[in-house]
Amino acid sequence: MFSIHRAIGTWTTSWLAVLVLGAAACRSAAPMTPDVLPTMAEVEKRLWSESRDRTRRLDQSGVLHESKELQAYVNTVAQRLLPASLRIQDAPINVKVIKNPYFNAFTFPHGAIYIHSGLLAAMENEAQLAALLGHEIAHFNHRHAYVHLSNRENVSVSFQVLAMGAGGAGLFSPLVSLFGLFTMNAAVSGYSQSLEWEADDTGLDLAMKAGYDPREAVKLFEILEREVKDRDKDQPFFFGSHPRLTERRDHYRQLVESHHAGRTGEIGADKFNDETAVIKLENVEINIAQGRWDWAESALVRFLSRYGHDPRGHYLLGELFRRRNKTEDRERAERAYKDALALDDRFALAHRGLGLLHERTGDAEKAHMSFRRYLELAPGANDRAHIESQLANQQIGRMP
Amino acid sequence: MIRIKSLKFALAGLVFWGCAAWERVGGIYDARDDGFRVEFPPEWNRNTRIKDRYLITRDGLLLQLIEVGRLSIDKDLPNTKRKLDKSMSPLEASEVVFDDIKSNQSIMNAQILENAPANVGGFPGFKLLYSCNTKEGLEKMGVYYGVLRSSHIYFLHYFAPARHYFQQDLKTLEKVRESFQVKI
DSSP: OOOHHHHHHHHHHHHHHHHHHHHHHOSSOOOOOTTTGGGOOHHHHHHHHHHHHHHHHHHHTTOBOOOHHHHHHHHHHHHHHOOGGGOOTTSOOEEEEEOOSSOOEEEOTTSEEEEEHHHHHHOOSHHHHHHHHHHHHHHHHTTHHHHHHTOHHHHHHHHHHHHHHHHHHOTTHHHHHHHIIIIIIIIITOOOHHHHHHHHHHHHHHHHHTTBOTHHHHHHHHHHHHHHHHSOTTSOOHHHHSSOHHHHHHHHHHHHHHTTTTOOOBOOHHHHHHHHHHHHHHHHHHHHHTTOHHHHHHHHHHHHHHOTTOHHHHHHHHHHHHHHOOTTHHHHHHHHHHHHHHHOTTOHHHHHHHHHHHHHTTOHHHHHHHHHHHHHHOTTOTTHHHHHHHHHHHHHHHOO | OHHHHHHHHHHHHHHHHHHTTEEEOOEEEEEGGGTEEEEEOTTOEEETTOOSEEEEESSOTTTOEEEEEEEETTSOOSSOSOOOOTTOOHHHHHHHHHHHHHTOTTEEEEEEEEEEEEEETTEEEEEEEEEEEETTSOEEEEEEEEEEETTEEEEEEEEEETTTHHHHTHHHHHHHHHHOEEOO
């Protein structure tokens, strides 16, 4: 009798046999080149196949940033870093930006690189992006997922996790957990210190050869360190779980001072800031929603010092102050909303913000005017019923 | 032998404990300590391990859930550092609630579809209709009814996959909301 449990069990067992044999057979790997592809061991081919499935699902899940320009930009930078040996037709490096405020970047075994928008938003220039992408490309170049898998200890841990998964999550857990073992555990959460440092080394080399200033890599880690100090300790933070963040910064500093001493290069701040302006404001919105006021405020001040003509930046500053609602914030919010409207009087949400602000301070007349203007400019607003109700209440309040 | 027996008992205990997490609901629930009264539909099941609110479903939490309860405004919200304040208007309170939903890391792309005034438990509150994606890419929709009374927010929250399931139990949610009474 055919049993699906048994079928899956058999499949899993054979997979694990391949895994263990593969692991025993290979504990280091030659750098990736087009010639390596046909010679890859079965276990690595399976790893690629699973990681392709996983990335396909990830791409369809709605987590990717919708800006095609942004996706194109990060890929342009990645392409500039790629040496000829890594321009592989069947395994093209592809970078994608995920909408997520936390700091993370990871590479799947077959060369798909993902960066969280929060990490991009924290960067200052293209040279810093190049340092990060160089590091991720180096994981692919050195086949770190496969090397990690080839470590006997990891295989042993894998068995334990598989067993736990099988017991805890039912029929499909062995299938589900296989990928999680190899890719999520390592590629996403970080490899061993030696592999990470190898990626730092190669990555910085790639960035430098492409003409970027290697010193910006150190600055990137200084920025991340500074920002992490302001964050809660319980936040997921990829670089903190690698060799510690300060160790990574020191390692980069050592590389810059020894291997790349005296080298300078392109920084690319203007282009980077223009290309990533959209995610800087999105990240501010997320931070406002999360109540991370200081983060949002410092990002907005930085943004407005460069793009003071952008009404959305002023509007978000108004939102930040209105929602934080400290005593001194009310005046600041009003000023920020008015700055937004001075740049664009048809910015509906700034009128809404002013209306809510005036209502809170008891200025019914001004609130009424602002709400009416808001609804004129945004007749299909999703909170129209609320605003109409507030307008009606104000009308009653004004009746003799 | 003793080991096998112990294992069997442990497994039986585990199964029993697992089963005990759900109990059938239906009829009126008078949560006096929490200051509200509500009527639940028959053939729905309550997760009894969740103590701070009523969490019910008919076919499983992934397919539909309704949460009913109250939360002290002095307590932290699950996902945002923003705070509710009893002087807030229903619209302002709905902003804080949605900021909390938007900050939930297990969902993505949370969008408000409608934010309207609503009678909740006999008092003027709000209704938030929103959509989002799970990390696996499934589109879900939710309705959150909330009202600030005294130092609490009272809420009814319905959450289900956008396709098929969400529409299926909207009427059930409305019945539950109509029966909901805040007694403070």
